Amino acid sequence: MAEFMEGLNLTVLGVTIVFTVLAILAVVLYAVGWAERRLVEKEAKTAPSPASTPAPAPEAKEEKPAIPPRDLAVITAAVLAYTAEKASQLRPLPFKRKISDSWRLYGLQTQMEDVEDFNYEIGKW
Amino acid sequence: MAEFMEGLNLTVLGVTIVFTVLAILAVVLYAVGWAERRLVEKEAKTAPSPASTPAPAPEAKEEKPAIPPRDLAVITAAVLAYTAEKASQLRPLPFKRKISDSWRLYGLQTQMEDVEDFNYEIGKW
Amino acid sequence: MAEFMEGLNLTVLGVTIVFTVLAILAVVLYAVGWAERRLVEKEAKTAPSPASTPAPAPEAKEEKPAIPPRDLAVITAAVLAYTAEKASQLRPLPFKRKISDSWRLYGLQTQMEDVEDFNYEIGKW
């Protein structure tokens, strides 16, 4: 029972402190936020017209509408088709295949993909 | 000689145990494999026709033959040529070059590439 | 004062040794450089005409001039425009979004980008 009373005391103490600490932290954060706003205002005054600098950006977007969407689609499809075509071809065998680190490490690290790199067509790595 | 006899005993013991352990492991793996096949069969029964779902996939490939290979080659070559052309141009100098971490670390880490980033044309980083 | 004298001695000793060591290192490096040049000369003699092997490289570049630069520009602009167009579209929602590791780790790792992945249009992740 004595322990339970001690636990109650600890609860009162604990809850108080947890709330106090986080309340103080909140107050400090409000103060920091307020200071920040003041600072930003000041900086805005000293550098009055920074809005004029980032103007040149829009011009980059102007050539976009020049190409009709249909052409776009055709061209893109062509490129994608070519890429797919190429990827489907047999990867050529490197002349002197560099043994990967994973092959070498302690003579154990399988990484089966490496093992399967064996070219079954020409019977060599 | 006593040690050699002990070695012989150890050999008998060792070979027996190595074989026993790996044999038991093999038997367990056969059992696991058998249980797996049973489970897969059961799952196949409860979900009888999953084959109909993955149907929509083939349609994606249909536009491929629409573009003759010659056009494909031309377009791709064009894109590649452009990329190569662009890559060969002088890289523009960043306005305020961010010092890389490797430059800063303990005042030592050379990484000569960074040093060589010096733009010899305009004599500045 | 005794300590200062000792410091002077240490200075004489130190400066001497630092210079000696780096001088010896320099001499050794000159020797290594000399040996290297000898070795390279020898190797050059034993393998007299390696220049003929790397010949087939240039042919890869020949198709470049076949496309007029104007066409190049058009095609490239088309591809870039398409890419930009596509990137600007709303990213489709993945069906069953895989919870990223960072979400899971100890129930803390915010990485606000993950939180902001919330799709405000359909009100779901």
Add this chain to the structure above:
Amino acid sequence: MAGLVGSIVTFFQGMGLLNLTWGNVVMILVGLALVYLAIRYEMEPLLLLPIGISAVLVNIPLGHLANWPVAPNLPEHIADNIFSTLSYLNQQYGPPGIFDIIYYTLIRTELVPLLIFFGLGAMTDFGPMIADPKTALMGAAAQIGVFIAMLTALALGFNLDQAASIGIIGGADGPTTIYLTTKLAPEILGATAVAAYSYMSLVPLIQPPIIRAMTSPEERKIRMEQLRPVSKREKIIFPVVAMIVIGLLVPSAAPLVGMLMIGNLFRESGVVERLSKAAQEELMNIVTIFLGLGVGSTMRADSFLTAQTLMILGLGIVAFASATAGGVLFGKLMMKLSGGRINPMIGAAGVSAVPMSARVVQRIASEEDPGNFILMHAMGPNVAGVIGTAVAAGVFLAVLG
């Protein structure tokens, strides 16, 4: 051939199978269950998988991976001296296994839990709490669950040290739970760690019914105004200020909060990206491996298979549930005080379990009103809850430690 016979006898005496106890078998099954939950249901796999599998491994008899007891009886003059303890345990129980080394030199010294807090700091964005500091109070309110669980544990007969360690489960912070339990009651470390991580992954099941029971549909529909943007400068100042304020008020929370805030400063400063990345990735991953294996290795039959463990698992639910309730209640209070501009549900996110409980709150809000987005507001109490739990742990350490 006495030699061969002798060898065989020696070998068989050392065979694990013949020394297996029922306790071992049950613990192996418990470990396998954790592994299963981690893989099948992705329940906090980064910790429950290592914990589970190392629980399996240490319960194979004579395996020599963990030779030392988890909570040894030490002579008084060395009890507080980790270096003498290591030497003493070696003397008494033989050379350390790999899990003994991990547990005694990396976890008992608090190195690993603190480094994880460091990494968490580098991963956490305190922005939502900085934008709306009053939400920090909800992170405090949810700690009520910690104390309710502690009192319940006391009533069930646990001693104060154990009760505090059990209560902290309600904070929903794995590393804080491990940190405090290691200091106060290492004999129940396995149970509290497993409870903390299990329930953290069950937050989406535990919280919704409680939240729904305590709020009306009208309350759940309350929309909150957009959070103000937070500047880089504020984000940089926050960890420094938080470290100093909390450190001066509750020094016993300084290690936890300090390491968290150092990590956060690394993240927000923007000038030490490679260190921030290391804190979040290479160091974090390595430390997580050691934490999982080390904690799992404390799950031995003799200390884990007790009625206490079952009670701890039960108390874990009490802790989580009352923390959620505490948060929501305080949320309702703040709703009243603000004239109905605060959705009370975001209080439930004060239990931490970042960001799960914030997502739970958002999901319930969406169900009532698909156009109601309070996720970011819930993130405030959510990250505040991490600090709140660390402070609660600090109070326990100050009084009991």
Add this chain to the structure above:
Amino acid sequence: MAGLVGSIVTFFQGMGLLNLTWGNVVMILVGLALVYLAIRYEMEPLLLLPIGISAVLVNIPLGHLANWPVAPNLPEHIADNIFSTLSYLNQQYGPPGIFDIIYYTLIRTELVPLLIFFGLGAMTDFGPMIADPKTALMGAAAQIGVFIAMLTALALGFNLDQAASIGIIGGADGPTTIYLTTKLAPEILGATAVAAYSYMSLVPLIQPPIIRAMTSPEERKIRMEQLRPVSKREKIIFPVVAMIVIGLLVPSAAPLVGMLMIGNLFRESGVVERLSKAAQEELMNIVTIFLGLGVGSTMRADSFLTAQTLMILGLGIVAFASATAGGVLFGKLMMKLSGGRINPMIGAAGVSAVPMSARVVQRIASEEDPGNFILMHAMGPNVAGVIGTAVAAGVFLAVLG
């Protein structure tokens, strides 16, 4: 100017050049030779390069990188106590150099070899062995080489502890060799480690003549049917089952096999990718650096430059050759039993040296019949050989340790 003279005298007495012994010179040359082999012929460079260069460095006299002896004479009451040993060595031989710290706290405690096994588990795909479990027996057969080498070593006058450490070289597993030698005979650690890694990289030279001598062209032409696919579920169950089965049968192998299987579970579970990656990369790389430097630092003139070392290097070839022969012989037995459906050459892959020996087998098969692909079948014995060697090491530890 007595001070200056004194300083100069002090300095010159401490000059390495004047304290250089013939032993040092030879050891520096040995180290340089290893560095040369590692760079020029890429012979296991990840270990032979660090080993070689740190052998060079520790043999520069008075360099204070390694101040403590490798196999010190310890008073009996502290011999088994690593913590008292550290304090005692500091008392006797002065503060530890960086290599002493690496060797005594990371390697002697087995931390590093076990963490490497952990990483190897995360790197290894046991699929081929799961698909065809009978190939596991070939991984057992190749261990015969371990015992033949041990008996030969005994006949040459090595004691049992040393003979066992030498025999295990035939298992072709670097970390297992280091683990066992550190426990049983640390005085020959440098020699056995160098032998193990050197011959592992020479597998493509050592194995083919033996395989060809023991098989007929017809046998080498035997084609094997495609392996069945292995499900994710089986791959997840495997490490758990293997850990429990082997742990219960040979507990002394539990640290090695257990860490290997934990790593493999991380890999196959698919839910802890960041930990699996850490095990394979960041942790593995760091640990490999420490292993190489630590092992190389044991190569001191007094313990390395002995007739023993030469014998160990010779015995290493005996071990590899007899392991290969044992594997092939057992392969022929299985060929007979299966009615000619098993190519006997795959038994040679049982020596481990994953995946080199499997590739060697495939190469020889291709030479006889370019359309014969038995690579995957050879991977079964190959990974089984890792487990087999760990079990053999476990038997040695159980009886001698």
Add this chain to the structure above:
Amino acid sequence: MAGLVGSIVTFFQGMGLLNLTWGNVVMILVGLALVYLAIRYEMEPLLLLPIGISAVLVNIPLGHLANWPVAPNLPEHIADNIFSTLSYLNQQYGPPGIFDIIYYTLIRTELVPLLIFFGLGAMTDFGPMIADPKTALMGAAAQIGVFIAMLTALALGFNLDQAASIGIIGGADGPTTIYLTTKLAPEILGATAVAAYSYMSLVPLIQPPIIRAMTSPEERKIRMEQLRPVSKREKIIFPVVAMIVIGLLVPSAAPLVGMLMIGNLFRESGVVERLSKAAQEELMNIVTIFLGLGVGSTMRADSFLTAQTLMILGLGIVAFASATAGGVLFGKLMMKLSGGRINPMIGAAGVSAVPMSARVVQRIASEEDPGNFILMHAMGPNVAGVIGTAVAAGVFLAVLG
């Protein structure tokens, strides 16, 4: 309610705010200043940020992050025994905080500074020095600053051990400074480390006026011929040769130079890329975090807030300035001897601070003559300066250590 009162009293007695001393306040401000400089002006943030923030944290009273003194009075028989020291400090001052563990087991043992040298080796390209070996002498000449600063420190009343540690700041090598100070005068570690890193980041401000004052415009306009290319073979041989030559001549520099060269061999060998990457990244990042936190934690009010610290900061400028002057003077000598073919400014790069001082030299050259490119020539003395400082540290250790 005596219990509650008791708890509250206990808690308040342990409140940091009530135990705060003026010293703590000042040290917290010093720490914050370092953090500010690191973030706002990017002054060596990778070290000054961790140093600053951990200085803040350890000066919060009763925080239990650093419980042990930095330079304790040890009984003579354990003073040289790190393991007994740990046990003794635990006995005297209670269990170690996380910063005590980092400082005593990772930094005092020199593990961390040496691992950083290892990583630096893997990051450094010694090519320019190999191409033009005579520039190595300029790396020697700049060490004159080390000795001038040492003599000045002696004149100001520092003892020899401290004076040597202060002098080495002039070498502009952070890790070498930390290595030497830890060995000779740990009580001033915070001050020398902060001075070294601060001035390293101020090189672009400190060096130009000195260089301009000591050279004429004509001298600054001297163009140098293109460096010869260096082969891969030479780059591989260099670290091996440098390690052996310097190790044999100055064994006390062997740990620093040896680890530097092992790292460089890993880099140049080309066969251990994953280890080289680990040395540069994962290991380096982790070790850097520990170095920064550990060094910062030594900045306690009692040992840092002294007139000595101010003098050390002042002496740091003396050291950097005289090192620069020494380098330039020797550059002028070499210019004379070479008949005007060497630009004397490149001598200033001999202070190390790689690659900052080489860039400073290039910038000044460009101002005089935009077409004059001597950057690569300045890199020779630059990297030689690293070796020169390590040798100077070796001499100090040989005579004083």
